[in-house]
Amino acid sequence: MKQIMAMVLLAVFLLVPGVSLFAEVPRESGIASWYDSDPNGPLTANGEQFDPDALAAAHKNLKFGTIVRVHDVNNGLSVDVRINDRGPFVDGRIIDLTPAAARAIDMYERGIIPVELEILYEPAVPESKYNRPGDTGWYRVQLGTFSNTRTVLQLFEKFHSIGFRP
Incomplete structure (x- = not known):
């Protein structure tokens, strides 16, 4: 009886992890290109x-x-990259690499290449510099410029009476 129980436990131990070990990794095939930043607005999406x-x-x-x-x-070269931007915005292309990533797989001079993408990790919640838990959602708005205090106080009282609070 102990041998049967040991065999069952061994089978469960070997088979259950095997399901995740041999699960298919999501892949995508297409054309890759590389891009550089716009000097006027070098923020990613x-x-x-x-x-x-x-x-x-x-x-x-x-x-x-x-x-x-x-x-x-x-x-046959490969590079692991982190997605932090949106694009490419050219039909038929599936990914835009930074210059460093393009150099890592020797595609910088070629410009575009056929690639296969393999997802290694996908976060439960997308990473973003926007809408962080510390953001209060409050905004500061300048309602005007004034040359005297009386006008400021009148506008303040008007907004206060309709529910706006400083």
Whole structure:
């Protein structure tokens, strides 16, 4: 009886983890390109400062913070990147890499390459510099510029009477 119980436990121990070990990893195939920041607004879509030296990328719909392995189909090189931006905005392309990520798989000079994407990690909640728990949701609005105190107090009383509070 003890041997049967031991065999059942061993089978459960070996089979249950095996389900997750052999589960298929989500993949996507297509064309990759690389991009650099706009000097006038170098923020990524998740609010981070664009860093051309970071191993990061833009994807149309993966959650911010997702880690993706980008495999160059032609040369076999791969790089792991973190999704922190949206794009590419060119038909047929599936991912835009930073210059550092493009250099890591030797695609910087070629510009575009066929790739296969493998999702290594996807966060439960997308990473973002916007809407953080510490944000209060309060905004400061300047209602005007005034040359005398009486006008300011009149406007203050008007807004206070309709429910606005400083």
